[in-house]
Amino acid sequence: MSKKAAPDPSRRSETARRAILTAALDLVGEVGYAKLSIEGIAAAAGVGKQTIYRWWPSKGALLFDAFLTLAGEGDDGQSAALPDTGDLAADLKLVLRATVEELNDPRYDQPMRALHTEIVHDPALAADYAKRLDEPMRELKKERLRSARDAGQLAADVDLDVAVDLLFGPVLNRWLQRTGPLTAEYADQVVDTALRGLRPREP
Amino acid sequence: MSKKAAPDPSRRSETARRAILTAALDLVGEVGYAKLSIEGIAAAAGVGKQTIYRWWPSKGALLFDAFLTLAGEGDDGQSAALPDTGDLAADLKLVLRATVEELNDPRYDQPMRALHTEIVHDPALAADYAKRLDEPMRELKKERLRSARDAGQLAADVDLDVAVDLLFGPVLNRWLQRTGPLTAEYADQVVDTALRGLRPREP
Numbered sequence: 001m002s003k004k005a006a007p008d009p010s011r012r013s014e015t016a017r018r019a020i021l022t023a024a025l026d027l028v029g030e031v032g033y034a035k036l037s038i039e040g041i042a043a044a045a046g047v048g049k050q051t052i053y054r055w056w057p058s059k060g061a062l063l064f065d066a067f068l069t070l071a072g073e074g075d076d077g078q079s080a081a082l083p084d085t086g087d088l089a090a091d092l093k094l095v096l097r098a099t100v101e102e103l104n105d106p107r108y109d110q111p112m113r114a115l116h117t118e119i120v121h122d123p124a125l126a127a128d129y130a131k132r133l134d135e136p137m138r139e140l141k142k143e144r145l146r147s148a149r150d151a152g153q154l155a156a157d158v159d160l161d162v163a164v165d166l167l168f169g170p171v172l173n174r175w176l177q178r179t180g181p182l183t184a185e186y187a188d189q190v191v192d193t194a195l196r197g198l199r200p201r202e203p
Numbered sequence: 204m205s206k207k208a209a210p211d212p213s214r215r216s217e218t219a220r221r222a223i224l225t226a227a228l229d230l231v232g233e234v235g236y237a238k239l240s241i242e243g244i245a246a247a248a249g250v251g252k253q254t255i256y257r258w259w260p261s262k263g264a265l266l267f268d269a270f271l272t273l274a275g276e277g278d279d280g281q282s283a284a285l286p287d288t289g290d291l292a293a294d295l296k297l298v299l300r301a302t303v304e305e306l307n308d309p310r311y312d313q314p315m316r317a318l319h320t321e322i323v324h325d326p327a328l329a330a331d332y333a334k335r336l337d338e339p340m341r342e343l344k345k346e347r348l349r350s351a352r353d354a355g356q357l358a359a360d361v362d363l364d365v366a367v368d369l370l371f372g373p374v375l376n377r378w379l380q381r382t383g384p385l386t387a388e389y390a391d392q393v394v395d396t397a398l399r400g401l402r403p404r405e406p
Contacts (some may be wrong), residue, residue: 113324120316120323121236127381176379177323177337178322179341186365
């Protein structure tokens with residue numbers, strides 16, 4: 001037991017990594033994505049530019065990791081299953097209302113817009129996003145819908161991927177395009193309309 | 204009747220305007236939005252930078268006008284009503300399949316991605332987009348759904364705005380996020396699922 005232990009290199013680099021991710025999120029919120037630079041992030045995080053370039057190939061990739069960290073912290077790093085109380089509409093409304101609240105929170109809004117911009121233009125990042133974020137989330141949503149289908153609450157031949165798109169897409173669209181107010185009421189309407197379907201019941 | 208008529212200034216400036224819009228669309232397809240510059244567009248169109256700045260406040264606003272022109276040329280400058288053969292599903296599939304084809308066309312893909320990026324980050328442009336493009340298109344879609352509702356093909360209390368979001372949002376999302384293949388079959392599935400609704404018929 002030496003009095004003066006050498007700093008643990010893996011802990012030190014984890015500290016630097018977290019400082020960089022936090023700086024990236026803070027900065028993108030302040031200056032926007034277009035003006036976000038690796039230099040600026042390095043300065044804010046107190047590391048050299050080369051440290052960042054060693055770990056991330058682009059500011060898009062760095063921001064994506066920062067965003068995954070932010071999303072992970074929100075739910076204690078667990079990818080949580082959707083609630084399943086047996087009431088499908090209520091469970092979906094709970095989830096979509098939480099999404100609306102998150103999208104209306106400035107802490108999420110700016111980095112998520114920046115991330116979506118990169119996804120639109122960068123096919124490699126889009127593939128990474130699809131694999132690391134969209135697919136795991138989509139699987140949790142489908143799991144909840146599968147359970148509803150098993151309980152006879154969804155038609156047996158519903159395509160679960162299309163169902164996920166119908167239930168979760170409209171809120172994302174309205175947020176991205178700003179085509180209308182993003183409210184809890186809108187989330188409820190989407191759930192009710194998607195679940196009830198647009199056609200009147202068969203006689 | 205002089206032999207050498209003075210050039211008509213309004214025609215000359217219309218020629219310049221169209222040259223600028225065409226140059227903007229060509230250039231954004233070549234270099235992408237981030238590298239698109241007013242200087243580059245001016246050079247390609249054979250006009251001075253000041254001519255462009257006199258007419259448009261930003262490259263986003265210019266690209267938006269260029270995109271409106273492109274969209275307008277596709278349908279002879281008319282905002283066409285949706286087809287109404289009486290078969291709602293068939294009519295919607297026709298429209299959504301055409302949208303899929305357009306989004307898969309490189310001539311539209313790059314400028315539309317650039318436009319959507321700007322909309323995501325620029326609230327003023329988003330408001331302009333909502334007013335000049337989304338709302339008129341949405342009105343045409345609602346008109347078709349209203350006719351179906353009057354014919355008893357949709358439930359009387361369906362919210363038409365939410366119905367439009369469910370029917371037309373998923374294709375746009377899949378294109379923007381590249382979360383899956385954008386095919387005619389997907390368009391058909393979205394229409395069938397949205398129209399049939401997710402719940403089994405009441406007994």
